[in-house]
Amino acid sequence: MKKGKNGTMHVDDREEFRKNSHAQSIALGKDDVVFEQALTALMAADKYDYPYLWTWMGVPIIQLPADVMTTQEVIFAAKPDVIIETGVARGGSVIFMASLLELIGKGKVIGVDIDIRPHNREAIEAHRMARRIVLLEAPSTDPSTIDRLLTEIPPGASVMVVLDSDHSYEHVLAELRAYGPLVSEGQYLVIADTLLGKLDLSRTPTKRSQVLARGNDPLTALEVYLKETERFEVDPAINGKLILSSSPGGYLRCIRA
16 A cells, blocks of 8 residues: 555555456457457448558558557567568558657567558658668568568567568468567567458458458468467467457467577
């Protein structure tokens, strides 16, 4: 107990609050009814290009708000030295992660994309967070790309990875096999758009440039990869609260070096 300025005694309930949030997150993840209700809402909003409506520090970030908040949580908790993201798009995501590293006071983001359009590169390189960003225009799974990435990772650096490029099964599985070994113990491997693996064809968003049916999706690739390695576990609390997310089940914690 601590005494406040007015003499009132206050109980320090921070640990109780944390434990309750953890338990409720796990419980929420088991509630299929709420998940289905959230999914219905997301599909209804998709006709308005819902994931495309947001910006971070003035640059479009093609993410759902829940995923932005969740990625913030794991970055702040794990404090990586290097974050690798495949899929740069318009740049908001790499700028978002770089801004978090700026607040933490260390680190850099490496954005890998097979096609970084000139206007998007210009927006990123002119941004105030540019000093914490490295752009690599190359095929994400090419061995030469991985070799180039390794030169950007200082010895002993802790590495987090976000996979958000081509969402087809074969490509995501290839990325998991290529980038999974780069993730440091205690850090996170994030696989975007796992929601596609939970949708039947009639509910798959049709306005996207790439429509993927269940089976040809990131979640299916993730499930295969988890059978190949014991280095990762699905974080139950983080994923449990992802009911308005494009990546439920996609946040993995590295538990072995």
